[in-house]
Amino acid sequence: MLSTMSTPARATEDRADPTSDTAHRLLEAAAEAFADRGFHATTTRDIASRAGLSPAGVYVHFSSKEELLYQLSREGHEAARDMLVAASAGAGSPTEALRAIMGTFSRWHAEHFRVARIVQYEFGNLTPEHRDAVLGLRKQIDAVVRDVVTAGVATGEFSVDDVPDTTLALMSMAVDVARWYDPEIKRTPAAIGEAYADLGIRLVTAR
Amino acid sequence: MLSTMSTPARATEDRADPTSDTAHRLLEAAAEAFADRGFHATTTRDIASRAGLSPAGVYVHFSSKEELLYQLSREGHEAARDMLVAASAGAGSPTEALRAIMGTFSRWHAEHFRVARIVQYEFGNLTPEHRDAVLGLRKQIDAVVRDVVTAGVATGEFSVDDVPDTTLALMSMAVDVARWYDPEIKRTPAAIGEAYADLGIRLVTAR
DNA sequence: GTCTATATCATGATAGAC
DNA sequence: GTCTATCATGATATAGAC
Structure with missing residues (x-):
């Protein structure tokens, strides 16, 4: 996010670099x-x-290989959290919010499956300090989804046996996309997002 | 399975070793x-x-570290497949079969979360030959679940948008248990199995 | 079948010239 | 800020005694 600006702005270069080079x-x-x-x-x-x-x-x-991992893990978690917060905030009802959350989250795990794998599977290779920092972000992510499920139960739109357990299962479906997704397959990230929005609704709806 | 029997049977030892020692x-x-x-x-x-x-x-x-990994991965995949086949075969209807499959599979991912993690996350560290062998087992596992979903759609018990996609989502929920499960938590593997059997039915049932 | 000792090589990280 | 050269360590795997 913050560019170090150690080099002067290049008028001849029209492609801007997001971070310092x-x-x-x-x-x-x-x-x-x-x-x-x-x-x-x-x-x-x-x-x-x-x-x-x-x-x-x-x-x-970077001072170490782990420092690279931490940057990627932190940025990835932050991106995921920000997307979920935005998806949730822009919805008019818990049902809409859950659709937006599941669609966004699963689509992100496909589009950014490399970062997503780092986020999900390399957590244990962080130093204890960095693990703690990332754990805080994970709690925020969990809270966004859990709050939507709770709200849906309150309005009667959803019917679930257990809110935390259902929240976890919802996230499991989306998270696991990063494990099996392969850019070679025919399904597009957008199509995956739509399918998982539907599946998410099914999970919170009793027949 | 096959004991090498390089040591004579010990009459004084009453604890039998499953494989050679x-x-x-x-x-x-x-x-x-x-x-x-x-x-x-x-x-x-x-x-x-x-x-x-x-x-x-x-x-x-063992001839190498990878050989140890392969043995564990193969045995783990075979155990999972055998359990799913048995669960499916013992059921009287697709609904019963799916409940048994999801309950068994998710419970197994909790109880045997160590082997399950190896099965799910270390696949890429096998040699190409061993990867091929394990891939065959994975296809068998997928087929068991897919066949049950297909059967349920045929009887009208299930209603899904897409059979392969739904199969994958069902397995994702169960597989992801190995990622988050921790023997310290309060939920028992049995309780997880029951909850996921319910969730599986929700996924194949439109409201 | 297990050990001690070791070959061989790759790793993460640093020193110091430019 | 990047390079070449290298350090210190630890890895997988093997040799050969017992």
Whole structure:
């Protein structure tokens, strides 16, 4: 988010870089590598070469391999949370909100399946401090969904046996998209989102 | 399954070992380590010491660390498949079958969450040959569930938008149990199984 | 079948020139 | 800020005694 602005603005370059340049390339390289092979199977040499740097070049921008993981995990969690908050806030009813949440969340897990895998499966490779920070974001994400389910039960739109358990099952469906999604398949992220919005409604509706 | 019988039967020992002895201890040690820390983060030294062996002792029983992973992954997939086949075969209707399948499958992912994590998340660390072998088992597992959903649609008990997509979502809920389950939590595997049997029925039932 | 000892190599990270 | 060179460590796997 905050650009370091260590280089002067380039009038001749019309493509703006979202974060300061090579650091951003390194994050993208690390995201690909971590998602494809896992944190521990990824070497700093691999990350460096994918970003076009020497092995030592990484450490100018990040103090460790775990620091790269943390940045990706934190940004990924924040993006997911912000999307869910927006989806929930823009809805006129719990039913609409749940459809928006499930559609958005599952679509995100398909479109950004690399970051999503890091978010979901590499949590345990963070340092204890970083784990704590991310845990706070996870609680926020859970709360957004749980509040919608609670609201729907209150209005009578939903009927569930247990709110926290149902919330977890809803998130499980969306989260698991990142495990099986493959960009080669025919289903588009948008279609997945629509299907999971329907499935989410079914889960909170007794026949 | 097949005991090597390299040691004579011990009349004084009343506890029978399912597989030949230390090999079994090594598999259990590897299962714990792989599930807790992941395949690549686990060292052969770690596995050996958990099994009470020296680092070299592993290689008498398994030719490589990946061989341990393959044994665990294959046995885990086979166990899951056999359970689903039995659950499906013992049911009198698609509704009963789906309840049995979802209850069994999600309960298994809780009770055996260590093996389940290896099954679900370490697939990519198998050699290409072993991946192919396991892929065959995965297709069998998918077919069991898909057939039940198809049968339920045929009898009119179920109403789904798309059979393969719904099958996948059903499995996602159960599979994801292995990700969040923690033996410390209050919910028992049996309670999880019951809850997910209900949720599975909701997914195939339109209001 | 298990051990001690070790070969061989890759890893994360650093030093210091440019 | 990037490089080349390298350190220190720890990895998988093997050799050979017992």
